Amino acid sequence: MAMVTIDGRKVEVDAGTTILNAAKKLGIDIPTLCHHPDLAVQAVCRICVVEIEGQKLLQPACAFPVQDGMVVYTNTPRVRQARKVNLELLLARHPQDCLQCVRNRSCELQALAERFGMREIRFEHKLRGLPEDHSTPAIVREPDKCILCRRCVSMCHDVQAAGVLFPSRRGADTVVTPVFGRGLDEVACALCGQCIHACPVGAISERDDTERVWQALADPNKHVVVQTAPATRVSIGEEMGLPPGQIITGKLVAALRRLGFDKVMDTDFTADLTIIEEGNEFLKRLKEGGVLPMITSCSPGWIKFGEHFYPDLLKHISTCKSPQQMFGALVKTYYARKAGIDPKDIFSVSLMPCTAKKYEADRPEMCDSGYKDVDVVLTSRELGRMLREAGIRFEDLPEEEHDDPMGISTGAAAIFGATGGVMEAALRTVYEVATGSELPKIDFEEVRGLKGIKEAQVKVGDLDVRVAVAHGLGNAKKILDLLREGKANYHFIEIMCCPGGCVGGGGQPIPTTMEIRGIRGNALYEADRGLPYRKSHENPAIKQIYAEFLGEPLGEVSHHLLHTHYTPRQKYPSVAKAVCGEAAG
Amino acid sequence: METAAKSASICPAKVSEILAKYSRRPDALVSILHDVQKEAGYLSEEAITEIASGLDIPVSKVYGVATFYTLFSTKPKGQYVIRVCENAPCHVLGAKAIVEALEKELGIPMGGTTSDGKFTLEYTSCLGVCGVAPAIMINEAVYGNLTPERVPLILKEYK
Numbered sequence A: 001m002a003m004v005t006i007d008g009r010k011v012e013v014d015a016g017t018t019i020l021n022a023a024k025k026l027g028i029d030i031p032t033l034c035h036h037p038d039l040a041v042q043a044v045c046r047i048c049v050v051e052i053e054g055q056k057l058l059q060p061a062c063a064f065p066v067q068d069g070m071v072v073y074t075n076t077p078r079v080r081q082a083r084k085v086n087l088e089l090l091l092a093r094h095p096q097d098c099l100q101c102v103r104n105r106s107c108e109l110q111a112l113a114e115r116f117g118m119r120e121i122r123f124e125h126k127l128r129g130l131p132e133d134h135s136t137p138a139i140v141r142e143p144d145k146c147i148l149c150r151r152c153v154s155m156c157h158d159v160q161a162a163g164v165l166f167p168s169r170r171g172a173d174t175v176v177t178p179v180f181g182r183g184l185d186e187v188a189c190a191l192c193g194q195c196i197h198a199c200p201v202g203a204i205s206e207r208d209d210t211e212r213v214w215q216a217l218a219d220p221n222k223h224v225v226v227q228t229a230p231a232t233r234v235s236i237g238e239e240m241g242l243p244p245g246q247i248i249t250g251k252l253v254a255a256l257r258r259l260g261f262d263k264v265m266d267t268d269f270t271a272d273l274t275i276i277e278e279g280n281e282f283l284k285r286l287k288e289g290g291v292l293p294m295i296t297s298c299s300p301g302w303i304k305f306g307e308h309f310y311p312d313l314l315k316h317i318s319t320c321k322s323p324q325q326m327f328g329a330l331v332k333t334y335y336a337r338k339a340g341i342d343p344k345d346i347f348s349v350s351l352m353p354c355t356a357k358k359y360e361a362d363r364p365e366m367c368d369s370g371y372k373d374v375d376v377v378l379t380s381r382e383l384g385r386m387l388r389e390a391g392i393r394f395e396d397l398p399e400e401e402h403d404d405p406m407g408i409s410t411g412a413a414a415i416f417g418a419t420g421g422v423m424e425a426a427l428r429t430v431y432e433v434a435t436g437s438e439l440p441k442i443d444f445e446e447v448r449g450l451k452g453i454k455e456a457q458v459k460v461g462d463l464d465v466r467v468a469v470a471h472g473l474g475n476a477k478k479i480l481d482l483l484r485e486g487k488a489n490y491h492f493i494e495i496m497c498c499p500g501g502c503v504g505g506g507g508q509p510i511p512t513t514m515e516i517r518g519i520r521g522n523a524l525y526e527a528d529r530g531l532p533y534r535k536s537h538e539n540p541a542i543k544q545i546y547a548e549f550l551g552e553p554l555g556e557v558s559h560h561l562l563h564t565h566y567t568p569r570q571k572y573p574s575v576a577k578a579v580c581g582e583a584a585g
Numbered sequence B: 001m002e003t004a005a006k007s008a009s010i011c012p013a014k015v016s017e018i019l020a021k022y023s024r025r026p027d028a029l030v031s032i033l034h035d036v037q038k039e040a041g042y043l044s045e046e047a048i049t050e051i052a053s054g055l056d057i058p059v060s061k062v063y064g065v066a067t068f069y070t071l072f073s074t075k076p077k078g079q080y081v082i083r084v085c086e087n088a089p090c091h092v093l094g095a096k097a098i099v100e101a102l103e104k105e106l107g108i109p110m111g112g113t114t115s116d117g118k119f120t121l122e123y124t125s126c127l128g129v130c131g132v133a134p135a136i137m138i139n140e141a142v143y144g145n146l147t148p149e150r151v152p153l154i155l156k157e158y159k
Helices: A019-025 A077-092 A108-115 A151-159 A194-198 A210-218 A230-234 A249-259 A267-288 A300-309 A311-316 A323-339 A356-361 A380-389 A411-417 A421-435 A473-484 A514-529 A540-550 A556-562 B002-008 B012-021 B026-040 B045-055 B059-068 B088-092 B095-106 B150-156
Strands: A002-006 A009-013 A049-052 A071-073 A139-141 A166-168 A175-177 A204-206 A223-228 A263-266 A346-352 A376-379 A453-460 A463-471 A492-496 B080-085 B119-124 B136-138 B141-143
Touching: A002 A019, A009 A019, A019 A071, A049 A077, A077 A108, A151 A166, A151 A194, A151 A473, A166 B059, A194 A204, A210 A223, A210 A346, A210 A376, A210 A380, A223 A249, A223 A267, A223 A323, A230 A249, A230 A267, A230 A411, A230 A514, A249 A263, A249 A380, A263 A267, A263 A323, A267 A323, A267 A346, A267 A411, A267 A421, A267 A540, A267 A556, A300 A311, A300 A356, A300 A473, A311 A473, A323 A346, A323 A356, A323 A540, A323 A556, A346 A356, A346 A380, A356 A376, A376 A380, A411 A421, A411 A514, A421 A453, A421 A463, A421 A492, A453 A473, A463 A473, A473 A492, A540 A556, B012 B026, B012 B045, B026 B045, B026 B059, B045 B059, B080 B095, B088 B095, B095 B119, B095 B150
Parallel strands: A002 A071, A223 A263, A223 A346, A346 A376, A463 A492, B080 B119
Antiparallel strands: A002 A009, A049 A071, A139 A204, A166 A175, A453 A463, B080 B136, B136 B141
16 A cells, blocks of 8 residues: 555555546546546656656656655646646647537547636647548548547557557657558458547547438438437437436437437347347257357457458358348338338438448448348437437437337347347347247346456256357457367357447447446346346247248348358458569569 | 669568568567568568568557658668758758758759669768768768768769
């Protein structure tokens, strides 16, 4: 333990605690910018500098460990001046068009400028004129806004193991960029969007597709259908000023109707359908000696990561489309037929917690209905923008129900949005389908929670089914490396690209921290407990769609509409090759 | 530039040899980059990719290190690299006029390479010969007490 004095008050903390955290214990909020609670310490922005008695130089509170007897001052004229000069230097190289910025009012630099009352910047304002990156349908990079804090670098390398973004060059010339300054479309990027959550400013953001949706909503010839992803029902509230973890399913449906959507249906319906198809695929692989372990396929960031880094393991991935794409394929076939609407007039929108879903919807193979199955993917943040623009106030909204027929779902589908949820939903169904008897205990606590890799063993008939769950690509990489070495002794693996699962998706409200991911996940388990049906195979609308349209799980219609294939991709961007002699090969 | 790129590029087999020399240790990255650059004159995108693959580290990181140090180059350089000191003593004693003379004589701007691949012109930090400022280096040779008039005479030795 160490006893330190901060601003004249004493506090006892563990030795090695940073000054930042020791001050927090005293209720002192030292300003930070390059610091992020979930990421490696950077100590590059020098906004958190403090005075320490006996030290000549100011020290960064985020990185400096306390020692017994240390005396610290966090709010002296010298400290305030240093922080202001550092901010001035940052602002002199940062665009000043906050009003037009996607991060207006959610920007940490802007908040600091406000907190420090920055009214004047004495240095010449000069931008670098770096090119923007609009190369993908998911993520936009504006390097001129980058303040070089390196939080995205830590996220991309340490947490997501993709290693896409890294600082190149040095000093004032530093640019955080994909290799060779290429666009994100040319490198092995999963498009997970976690860099957006890491970014304190607007240097990285989702591609905004709201205008396309406004246009469709205003077009009288379009029948505009929206599907709501599991994780959005516990996060959209944050866009509307509510605290994290509110279950706002009913209000979300009402809000979408007021925006003008003709039908508000539910990705949870196709999440249930995924469980039926994927569960049967798993049982078939078990029975017929197919490739095991089987890995879940709902997370498009994981799929793209797998295609780039583990093309040799693609046969392990379930052929099931993600719930978003199953919904897209069915809305322009099954629903169109049922509602008597020409599928060409249907405009299919999905509300997702995810940036990678934008890429998934644009894949050339995702047109099995004969049309583009999902026309536009909106992230939670984009929908928040639309709701605020339309002046919809959550507190005034009634609770409404999703539309039939693709709006009925179970608790098993709701938990898809949390890490371990797909595995738990699958086990609930696989157990009962395989054994024909009722599951003694519906809750699989072992696969819940934020531990990076979770394992469980479940007795299904005579077989001990061994399962593993990984969330965040860094954790996924550990399991995939084992699998490649032949050491992953599992039957079934769930992989979610984003830490915490979809509740922590790259399209979710800002801020998204580990703590908030956990709160949203808990809300999904609460939603699950409150639903009349909690097993996918008990969903009456699922029984109906098999009776009316699909026939049987893994049948011909399913094969055509609900299953897909994967594409091996390059780990490195293409480069000019040297002209080599025969001998050199 | 194009011709220079081709003639100076390095084959993957040669990169492999260099990697093997360092037992493919990621902590030897800077030494590996040095060796590859010595062989090829610069670090091509292909070489950087081969190094990342061989060491099993992200290619963005190799590129980051290769662009961090000014003595590494990711672009082909001329046969003769002319480095002009940009620090205070040389500046005060007329380095600017030397740069202008070099640019005029070579027909390229600072940072450029002549189209025949012969000369590259760039700035460098202090060469440690402030006593004879302003100074330049051409490859390993140092030239001091320069005047703009001497520039064409010196370059003549290399043409």
